[in-house]
Amino acid sequence: MKDFKVVGKPVRKIDAIPLATGQPLFTDDVDMPGMLHARILWSPYAHARIKDIDISEAERLPGVHAVLCYKNVPRVMHTTAGQAWPEPSPYDTAMFDRKVRYVGDRVAAVAAETPEIAERALQLIRVEYEPLPAVLDPEEAIKEGAPVIHDEPDCKYVLPIRWDPKRNIAAHVELETGDFERGLREAEVVVEGKFRTHQEQHCCLETHSCIAYVDPAGRLVIRTSTQVPFHVRRIVAQCLQIPERMVRVVKPRIGGGFGGKQSMIIEDVCAMLAWRTKRPVRLVYTRREEFMSAHVRHAMVLWGKIGAKRDGRLTAIELRVLSNAGAYGAHGMTVVNNTCAKTLPLFRCENIRWVADVAYTNTVPGGAYRGYGVTQGIFPMAILMDELAERLGMDPVDFWKLNTVREGDTHPIFEKLGEVGKGVAMRIESCSLPECIDRAAEVFEWKKKRAEYSKPQSGPVRRGVGMVCVAQGATVPLIDMASASAKMNDDGSFNLLIGATDLGTGADTVLSQIFAETLDIPVEDVIVYAADTDFTPFDKGAYASSTTYCSGMAVLKTAEAIKRQILKVASEMLGEPEENLRVRQKGVESKQSGKRVEFHEIAKHSMYVRKQFQIAATESFASPLPPQSYSAHFVEVEVDVETGEVRVPLYVVAVDCGTAINPKLAEGQAEGAVLNGISHALYEQYVWDERGRMLNPSFGSYRIATTLDAPEIKTILVPSYEPSGPYGAKSIGEVCVNGPLPAISNAIYHAVGIRLRESPFTPDRVLRALKGKSKS
Amino acid sequence: MEICCKINGEERKLCFEPHERLLHVLRRHGYYEVKDGCSEGHCGVCTVLVDGKPVKSCLMFAAQAEGKEITTARGLGSPESPHPIQQAFADEGAVQCGFCTPAMILCAHHLLQRVPDPSDKEIRRALDGVLCRCTGYQKIIKAVKTAAQRIGGEAK
Ligand code: FES
Ligand code: FES
Numbered sequence: 001m002k003d004f005k006v007v008g009k010p011v012r013k014i015d016a017i018p019l020a021t022g023q024p025l026f027t028d029d030v031d032m033p034g035m036l037h038a039r040i041l042w043s044p045y046a047h048a049r050i051k052d053i054d055i056s057e058a059e060r061l062p063g064v065h066a067v068l069c070y071k072n073v074p075r076v077m078h079t080t081a082g083q084a085w086p087e088p089s090p091y092d093t094a095m096f097d098r099k100v101r102y103v104g105d106r107v108a109a110v111a112a113e114t115p116e117i118a119e120r121a122l123q124l125i126r127v128e129y130e131p132l133p134a135v136l137d138p139e140e141a142i143k144e145g146a147p148v149i150h151d152e153p154d155c156k157y158v159l160p161i162r163w164d165p166k167r168n169i170a171a172h173v174e175l176e177t178g179d180f181e182r183g184l185r186e187a188e189v190v191v192e193g194k195f196r197t198h199q200e201q202h203c204c205l206e207t208h209s210c211i212a213y214v215d216p217a218g219r220l221v222i223r224t225s226t227q228v229p230f231h232v233r234r235i236v237a238q239c240l241q242i243p244e245r246m247v248r249v250v251k252p253r254i255g256g257g258f259g260g261k262q263s264m265i266i267e268d269v270c271a272m273l274a275w276r277t278k279r280p281v282r283l284v285y286t287r288r289e290e291f292m293s294a295h296v297r298h299a300m301v302l303w304g305k306i307g308a309k310r311d312g313r314l315t316a317i318e319l320r321v322l323s324n325a326g327a328y329g330a331h332g333m334t335v336v337n338n339t340c341a342k343t344l345p346l347f348r349c350e351n352i353r354w355v356a357d358v359a360y361t362n363t364v365p366g367g368a369y370r371g372y373g374v375t376q377g378i379f380p381m382a383i384l385m386d387e388l389a390e391r392l393g394m395d396p397v398d399f400w401k402l403n404t405v406r407e408g409d410t411h412p413i414f415e416k417l418g419e420v421g422k423g424v425a426m427r428i429e430s431c432s433l434p435e436c437i438d439r440a441a442e443v444f445e446w447k448k449k450r451a452e453y454s455k456p457q458s459g460p461v462r463r464g465v466g467m468v469c470v471a472q473g474a475t476v477p478l479i480d481m482a483s484a485s486a487k488m489n490d491d492g493s494f495n496l497l498i499g500a501t502d503l504g505t506g507a508d509t510v511l512s513q514i515f516a517e518t519l520d521i522p523v524e525d526v527i528v529y530a531a532d533t534d535f536t537p538f539d540k541g542a543y544a545s546s547t548t549y550c551s552g553m554a555v556l557k558t559a560e561a562i563k564r565q566i567l568k569v570a571s572e573m574l575g576e577p578e579e580n581l582r583v584r585q586k587g588v589e590s591k592q593s594g595k596r597v598e599f600h601e602i603a604k605h606s607m608y609v610r611k612q613f614q615i616a617a618t619e620s621f622a623s624p625l626p627p628q629s630y631s632a633h634f635v636e637v638e639v640d641v642e643t644g645e646v647r648v649p650l651y652v653v654a655v656d657c658g659t660a661i662n663p664k665l666a667e668g669q670a671e672g673a674v675l676n677g678i679s680h681a682l683y684e685q686y687v688w689d690e691r692g693r694m695l696n697p698s699f700g701s702y703r704i705a706t707t708l709d710a711p712e713i714k715t716i717l718v719p720s721y722e723p724s725g726p727y728g729a730k731s732i733g734e735v736c737v738n739g740p741l742p743a744i745s746n747a748i749y750h751a752v753g754i755r756l757r758e759s760p761f762t763p764d765r766v767l768r769a770l771k772g773k774s775k776s
Numbered sequence: 777m778e779i780c781c782k783i784n785g786e787e788r789k790l791c792f793e794p795h796e797r798l799l800h801v802l803r804r805h806g807y808y809e810v811k812d813g814c815s816e817g818h819c820g821v822c823t824v825l826v827d828g829k830p831v832k833s834c835l836m837f838a839a840q841a842e843g844k845e846i847t848t849a850r851g852l853g854s855p856e857s858p859h860p861i862q863q864a865f866a867d868e869g870a871v872q873c874g875f876c877t878p879a880m881i882l883c884a885h886h887l888l889q890r891v892p893d894p895s896d897k898e899i900r901r902a903l904d905g906v907l908c909r910c911t912g913y914q915k916i917i918k919a920v921k922t923a924a925q926r927i928g929g930e931a932k
Contacts, residue, residue, distance in 0.1 A: 016866035019874025020881060021858055022809025022849035029808035203909050205813045205821050205875040255811075255875030256909050287814040504873020504910055664869040664915075671912030672872065699818035699907065707900040710913045 007517040007727045010664035014509045014528065015253065015502075025253035027209040027225045028284050035211070036065055036111040038273050038283040039118035041125055042293060043100035043107050046134035046362035046692030047147060050098050050127060055108060058124040063113040065277040067121065070096040073272060076239050077154050080263045081330035081367070082228030084479045084540055088420045090163065090170060090329040092155040095239050095268050100129075101149050101327035102362050103693045104292035111273040111281050136692050138324040138359035139301060141168040149327065149360040159421075161333060163358075170325045171333035171358040175340060177412035183316030183351025187307025191387045192318075195304065195380040196758040197741070199324075199686045200297040202369060203704050206255020207290045210270040213280035215248075222271055223250045227261040227501050228541030229531045239268040240275060247271075251531035257503035258676070259368035262543045263330055265294050291697035295367025296686070297375065298335050299324040304380035308388050314349040314403050319377065321356035326365035332358040334419050335366065338373030341418055343381065345411040345628065346471035348403050352413065362692050368543060370673065371737040372419075374472050375680075382468035382742030383757065386749065395450070396746070397441050400469050400632075407431045407720075418626065419476045419544065426625050430720035430730065432656040433469060433630040439716050440654035441467070444634040453750060460642045464751025467634045470738040473626035474731035475546040480623045482551040483537040484558040486515065487616035490607060492586055492599030493525040494562070499539025500551035501531045505733060506665035507547045511555045513661050514726050518559035519566075520583045521599070537618055545731035546623065548661060552726035553621035561617035566599070569606050569615070573597050627722050629730045630656040631670070633739030637747040641770060644763030646748060648678055653736055654716040659728035667715045670736045674713050677740030679705035685760050779842040783807065784851030792838045798824070798831075801838040802848070809849045809878045813907070820906035823879035824848050830886050830905070849878030852885060860930070861885055864923035865916070872910035879906045884920045893924055 018025060055067040073096055079089040096106055108125050112118035133147045140146060150165040157163060162172040184190065210224040220242070226232050229249040237244040254261065270283040285294065305318040321339050325332040340354040369375070389399035405411065405428055415425040441447070446465065453463045485497040496515050502508040512526040530536060539551055563583055570588035571578045580592045589596040606615050634652040639645075653674055660666040683703045687695040696702045721728035745756045754769040778791050783802075792801045799822045802810045810833055813819035817835045824833045825847035853859035858866070861881050871877050880903055887894055887902035894902070899920045900913075908916065 010869070012866055013869065013871060015874070016869075016871040017855050017858055017862065019871050020849070020862040020865045020877050021853050021855050022878045023855065024806075024808035026808075026811075026875070028812075031804075031806075203907075204873075205811070205819060205907060205909055206873070207813075254873060256873045258909070284812075287816065287819075504875070506872065668869045668872055668911055668915055671914045672910045673912075675912035676909065698816060699814050700816070704907060704909065706907060707903045707913045707917070710900075713912055713914050715914075 004517055004727060005520065006513045006523060007661050008659060008663065011509060011513055011523050011662055013506050013665060014512060014523065019253065026206060026255055027211060027223055027252055030211065032213060032280040035280040035282050036113065036277060037115040037118050038109060038111045038270055038281050039115065039122055040106055040269065041108040041122045043103060043105040045100055045129055045131050046103050047132040047149065048100050048129040049132060050100065051130050052128045053108065054126040058110060058121040061117065061121045061124060063117040064110060064121045065279060066111045066273050067108060068096065068269065068272060069108040070098050074241050076241060077156065078235060078238050079330050080265060080328065082231035082262045082264055082541060085234060086158040088159050088161065088334055089331060090155060090157050092150050093328050095272065102364055104364060105327060109269045109273060111277055134362040134692050136361055136363055136688065138322050138361055141359045141361045142357065149362060168360040169357055170329035170360050171336065173333060173337060174355040175417050177352045177416055178350035180316055180318060180351045180353035184307050186315045188310045189388060189391050190305065190307045191384050191391065192305035193380065193384065193757055195302045197300050197376045197379050198759050199299045200369065200680045200684050201291055201702065202258040202260030204256030204258060204260055207285040207287060208265050208294060209284040210266050211280060211282045212270045212274035214274060214278050219246050219248060220271055220275055221248045221250065222267055223252060224267050225254050225261055226251055227257045227503055227543060229501060229533055230499060230538050231541060232264050232267050233533045235264045236267050236271050240272055248534045251501055254503040257542060258370045259372065259543065260294060262368040262541065263295055287699065288697040291702060292364060292694055295365050297369035298366035300376040302376065302380045304384050306384045306388055308392065310392065312392055312394055312399055312402050314347060316351045317344060317347060317349050318353045319380065323356065323358045324363065324366060325358045325360050326363045327360065328365040329358065329360065330365060331367050335373040337417060337419050339377030341413060341423060342473045343374045343377030345413045346404055346469065348405055348409065350412055370676065370734050372544065372734065374470065375738045375741065378470050378738050379742050383745055383755065386466065386746040396467055397437060397446060401434055401437055404433055404469055405431060406434060420479055424477050424625060428628065430627065430658055430722040431630060432718045432720040433632065436630060436632040436654035436656050436718045437469065439718055440632045440634050440652045443714055443716060444652040446634060449636065460640050462639050462641060462751045463636065464639065464747045465634065465636050466743045466746030466750055467632065468739055468743045468746065469630065469632050470735055471628040471630050472545055472735035472738065473628045474549040475623035475626050476544050477623045477626045480540045480544060480546050480550050481620055482539040482554040483618060483620035484554045485537050485618040486558050486562055487614055488562065488603045490600065490603050492603050493527060496526050496528050496555065497536045498528065498530045498551060498555065499536045500547050501542040503542055505669060506662060507542065510548055510661045510665060511551060514552050514555045515559045517727065518556055519563055521586050545629065545734045548729050549725050549731050550621055550623045552729060554619055556726045557619035557621060558617050561619055562615060565615045565617065566602055569602050570597050573602065573605055625724055627724060627730050629732060629735040631735045631739060633743045635740065635743040635747050637744060637751055639748055639751045639766065641752060644767035646682055646761055646766060648711040648744065651711045652714045653739065654718050655732065655736060656718050656720050657732040658720055658722040658725055658730035660717045660719065661727065661729050663717055666717055666732045669732045670715045671713045673736035674740060675705050675710055677737045681741045681744045681759060682761055685762065777839060779839060781841045781843060782845045784847060790838060794839060796838050797834050798836040798838045798841055799833040802833060807848050811875055811878065821876050821879045823882050823906060825882050825886060828886065830883050847882065849881055852881065860926045861923040864919045864926060868915050868919035868922055870911060870915040870919035876906055876908040880908065880916055884923065888924055888927060892928055
């Protein structure tokens with residue numbers, strides 16, 4: 001690794017002390033004079049037409065200031081997906097509609113003096129529903145004769161994307177590279193199977209929160225917990241039919257996002273209520289609402305097939321996918337694209353066939369979730385890899401190493417498919433996956449454990465180990481753009497203004513490290529202000545593993561532009577040509593004469609003395625490539641054959657994120673993602689009744705991992721150097737969330753001989769599988 | 777209704793409706809460091825110390841706070857002079873989004889008061905009531921150990 005001063009160091013997260021000491025930094029940590037409280041009326045039906053709605057009584061209730069429903073707001077078809085324009089998601093959503101499509105769909109909204117009055121007003125709204133047959137299962141939804149969920153004539157895509165709403169198909173995509181049939185004919189061993197992955201809520205501890213108000217100049221200000229401030233500004237302006245210049249979106253500290261806040265879930269309603277009442281309006285989801293009326297990870301049905309030669313080389317891969325979009329298509333196609341585009345380029349295999357459909361159903365809508373399709377796509381692939389290794393009599397470690405990409409490789413999928421559509425050809429310039437596998441195997445003691453647990457075991461608790469590898473490409477190339485501005489202050493410090501959105505990940509810190517490294521200054525001299533559409537330049541927002549890589553490059557370019565200006569002023573001050581000069585520890589010095597001038601002198605000179613100007617710059621970076629990050633996952637499980645319970649005592653993950661700009665924060669990303677994955681695999685589950693109602697919308701019955709569930713997670717960062725990224729960095733946010741689901745399934749197989757192809761691995765599912773096995 | 781109690785060492789009067797929970801009353805009185813993650817007793821981010829013991833403030837009626845001593849994260853330290861536990865959380869990378877952090881720190885504080893040198897198990901048990909979705913808990917557990925060492929070192 002190259003020698004850096006600030007990059008690669010575990011710099012303390014710049015907002016850690018303010019957060020740890022409880023400063024009021026989040027969206028809802030303010031009160032405003034005259035603030036109203038908003039509540040939303042939810043559909044009790046999975047599918048129904050609203051024959052009529054009467055809001056007059058609610059409007060008359062003292063203390064109520066506005067009631068919204070389809071009758072009194074403009075009908076603007078849009079998508080809630082916070083994606084770059086033009087969005088690759090269908091415009092199938094109106095702020096309020098005459099039809100409801102899932103239990104928890106919006107019917108009306110109220111703003112009132114107190115939350116209690118707002119709640120009472122909801123009860124005064126009279127809705128006449130005409131219930132319609134509902135369809136909850138994606139395989140049923142695409143059958144002939146299924147109820148049509150989007151029968152409104154005005155739903156549409158703004159991009160040429162194949163879909164068929166009459167058949168509940170929100171998107172259809174397919175691809176073939178190489179010659180799949182030939183690859184299959186060449187195969188000497190073939191494994192295949194049907195798989196199912198399940199929905200998952202993001203469970204940010206801070207629910208969706210928004211405060212909107214109209215400022216004295218008549219502009220709408222939206223303070224909101226979002227990953228995508230600029231997209232939210234655009235979508236809210238669209239929904240309210242006001243110019244974008246009338247809208248300002250401010251992102252304070254965010255209490256977790258994980259993709260859940262990459263959609264415009266509540267800002268349109270909150271903004272409309274503020275716009276109508278000219279009063280500040282607060283809308284904060286309850287936990288129950290978060291479960292029932294936000295987005296989830298798409299559940300998918302997947303059919304996988306892999307063929308290999310006897311020597312272990314893969315010859316063909318087939319993946320067919322049916323994704324459950326839920327009631328609306330936000331992120332539907334792009335997530336499913338990534339089951340191919342960001343999942344399969346991990347494998348050294350040219351002959352690939354992939355077909356995917358996205359089905360509307362009358363369930364909670366799917367959306368963006370950390371992993372974004374890779375979580376689902378790698379599940380069948382990694383289990384089939386484990387089966388193949390067994391059939392071929394190879395150790396999984398050797399088998400994965402043989403069949404995963406290396407530095408210098410390319411992959412036909414890169415060019416053919418990206419997240420949105422066509423991809424870009426790419427050579428893999430950085431990949432330390434082979435070392436990741438070796439290092440993790442060693443720390444985990446794979447060989448020893450694999451051999452030991454392969455021996456016959458007795459007693460109720462059986463042990464097993466499993467492993468998988470994952471890749472996840474950074475950014476949506478050619479579409480994602482980030483920018484940064486910076487200016488120099490009198491004392492030689494800098495304001496760094498970025499549209500990038502720190503969700504608690506530490507992005508502000510990482511980006512200030514990149515800035516500080518370039519100018520050779522300490523991080524303390526970088527004052528970060530992030531994500532305010534009035535004051536910071538555009539950034540696509542925090543998604544697609546793009547912040548460190550893409551926003552990082554924008555910051556690097558900005559710092560370099562600033563450096564050029566500084567050198568110019570210094571050259572005049574020192575009377576030496578620029579070529580002789582370099583920045584050094586908050587100053588500029590001459591390589592020849594050794595003369596030096598400090599940054600604060602340069603700043604003052606440029607402000608007050610001669611040829612005055614503000615040292616400042618704005619630069620942008622549009623991502624040309626989607627460099628992949630990699631991770632190798634090793635897990636140990638204990639399966640209780642009497643209770644069906646699965647425990648994870650140890651998890652080792654080795655990650656290649658290029659240069660880790662901040663190793664401590666990078667480890668934190670890996671660990672948080674791994675535990676999220678374990679929690680998804682073992683505990684989390686939406687329980688539905690036959691009418692499409694979620695039966696467990698609470699942390700009491702939808703369980704997520706606690707300190708007592710968390711295994712020891714050992715994280716190993718194995719650096720590589722990505723030439724297209726800032727100081728060699730790639731991304732770290734998502735790649736690790738995808739490993740636990742298949743790794744645990746493989747480990748359970750090793751422990752007790754059952755292949756779990758459907759998640760989650762709850763005690764009853766494990767017991768059923770054990771019973772089935774003992775019968776056969 | 778109105779009651780008197782001591783919050784972070786200061787005598788305070790709290791006004792509220794009889795049915796209101798301590799969480800919402802504290803937030804309305806400006807104690808925003810007490811977070812609302814579910815309002816139904818399952819996530820723990822609303823934890824405060826009542827007479828030194830961790831309590832989920834969303835489960836406690838505000839009326840029950842009469843005469844009690846309440847401590848929140850802001851009562852332990854400030855950005856200018858953070859408590860050693862707050863410092864350790866920051867140093868160890870235990871703060872990601874920070875939404876669970878005030879509650880985690882209060883639980884850790886209660887633990888270290890009773891058990892100055894806790895084991896991994898004891899730390900996990902003490903923090904079990906607070907959910908964190910960001911960190912995977914590894915660095916939080918480490919931070920509590922670091923804090924214990926630093927506090928122990930100071931005491932010697
Ligand atoms: S807010 Fe009190 S336990 Fe969740
Ligand atoms: S740091 Fe985000 S919930 Fe714990």
